[in-house]
Every structure is written in C-alpha cells, then in structure tokens.
Amino acid sequence: MSAYRIALNFEDGVTRFITCNAGEKVLDAAFRNKINLPMDCSDGVCGTCKCRAESGRYDMGDGFIDDALTEDEAAEGLILTCQMVPESDCILSVPTSSGACKTGQKSFEAIVVGITEHADAAVVLELDTSGESAPNFLPGQYVNIDVPGAGLCRSYSFSSAPGESRLGFLIKKIPGGVMTSWLGRAKPGDRLTLSGPLGSFYLRETRQPLLFLAGGTGLAPFLSMLELLARQGSSAQIHLLYGVTRDLDLVLVDALEAYAARLPNFTFATVVADANSAHPRKGWVTQHMPETLLQQAAVDVYLCGPPPMVDAVRGWFAETGVTPASFHYEKFTPNAVLKAIA
Missing domain, CATH: 3.10.20.30 (Beta-grasp domain)
Structure with a gap:
C-alpha cells in the first residue's frame, strides 16, 4: 500500500x-x-x-x-x-x-561532527542526528538551535538537503555573538538541541525558470534547494545571484561550482559591494539582475538576505515594473530569522 x-x-x-x-x-x-x-x-x-x-x-x-x-x-x-x-x-x-x-514544534538532538571556519566571515557547522530519525523539513526552512549554557537559541537555515542524518548550517560570524562565541570553543561530540522545522520560505514545485537571490549567509537555504534539485535531476533554468559586502564574505563558491557541474541549466554570479574590491562584478545585486531571464513570461523568484537587501530588491521590482510569477522572500538578522513571504 x-x-x-x-x-x-x-x-x-x-x-x-x-x-x-x-x-x-x-x-x-x-x-x-x-x-x-x-x-x-x-x-x-x-x-x-x-x-x-x-x-x-x-x-x-x-x-x-x-x-x-x-x-x-x-x-x-x-x-x-x-x-x-x-x-x-x-x-x-x-x-x-x-x-x-493542538500541535507545535518538535525538538531533537544532534552531535557536532564538524566546524569549518571561513576567515572572519562565517562558520560551517555540521551536525549528526546520531541514530535518531533524520529530521523532515522543506528545502529553505530553518531550525532554532539552543546555545549551550546561554539560555538562548539562534535560528539558522539548513544548507543540507532533507532526509539526511548529517545536517549543515552556514553561520555568520558576529564578534561577541552568543553562537559565535560558543562555536569558538565547541568540539566534535558536543550535543545540541534543535527545534523545528520552521518557516514559510521553501522551494515550491518547479514549473518555470528560477531566480535565486542570496545575500551573505542567506546562501544557506539555496544550497539545500540546489541539492534537492540536483538529486531530482532537474532540467529547470536556474540562475543564482550571490551578493556580499567584502571579498572575504564569498564563501562556498566551490559548492556552487559543483552544482553548476551537476545541474545542466544552473548558472550563478557573485557580486561584491566593496568599491575597493577587484571583483569583476561590484555593487548591489539589483545592478546585476539577469534581464533576459526576467523578461521571460514567467519566473519564480526566491530571495534570502538581510533586511536592506530584501527591501532593495522589492523596491527594484516595483520601480522596474517586473512582476515575477511568484516571489518568496525571507529576511534575517544576525540573531534571528524573520520570515516574510509575498
């Protein structure tokens, strides 16, 4: 059955x-x-x-x-x-x-199996559910992670695909931040409590071309989406714009290159805001929007980044008169994820 x-x-x-x-x-x-x-x-x-x-x-x-x-x-x-x-x-x-x-969030435990630092920009945290059932979630969603000894939790999007016992998170480094400070002394084998999944920002059924817009560690949910699409053998046209403030903030570009090799119609471009950068594309993501893709009859847009970026993109759509087939977005701050969807 x-x-x-x-x-x-x-x-x-x-x-x-x-x-x-x-x-x-x-x-x-x-x-x-x-x-x-x-x-x-x-x-x-x-x-x-x-x-x-x-x-x-x-x-x-x-x-x-x-x-x-x-x-x-x-x-x-x-x-x-x-x-x-x-x-x-x-x-x-x-x-x-x-x-x-009469229901609510579910909590589960996971063990730290990897902590990879990317200069002063971000940390990749890898967890394993240690024999528990792999948590169900939709690609793009997030969980709350309790910070040991702090009595606080922080919200992070999965960068890994659903159905895996090993979970990945891309975490922005915040000087003096509660999670950043704990990660500085964390070690493999440490246990964490997570609750979720949460959020209305997730990949819908793919029926038309996709435009992904990521700001900083807002790249995380798109890695989860891309992994699912790659496993499905998707042939959808997908373009990702990845905008950051400094050159050092460009992390996991190698992962995007790997997805470009696995997904036949996936392309991406990186943008650095720092005027002193030698990067070939400088400025804001709104200055590098793929006009050819947006001129198509229908395109689904997904946006995850800090509030100024989200507001700027929404303003750009309003000013240019571009109306995507659907537009899903999520704002985040260093201490929490704030969901918003249109």
Missing part, C-alpha cells in the same frame, strides 16, 4: 509532517497523527477545513458542495482536507496556528 508524506505549514511558521495512506483523507490522517486540523462538518459542506495546496497531486472527489469550495477557489489551489485524498507527497498551508491545532 502506498503512503504519502504531507507537510502541514501553519500560520505561525511551524511545519509538521504526517503520513497519509493510499485512499485516506488528509483530515483523517492528521487526526490519526494527533493534529486537530480545523473542521466542523467533515462532510464537505461547511468549508471550515479549507487549506491551500502548495504542491502535489490529489483527488477531491465530488463529495462537497460549491458553497464549501467554489470552482474558482479549487482552480487557485484551495482544498478541503476532509475530502482531499493525496496521490503524491503534498505541501499544505494551514490558515491557523499550530497551537490551535
């Missing part, structure tokens, strides 16, 4: 994964997993269980009435979980908080 993985993304950023058996309705599968999705009638009459299907194939049958879900709503990807029977893995956006559905 086939079973499908369903990702439930709640309004507060929490994501929970459930398994839905062949022929089983999502609402029933959620209840079986002790997640109380919104419902009232469970017969396709009231529309209380309405959610949005971000990706995947499914059958809605004919057991609901138009008042619960109109043809226009169905065409826009809205579904009723009390009627939806998945025919593949699916991602659903649930328009309420995880707490309202």
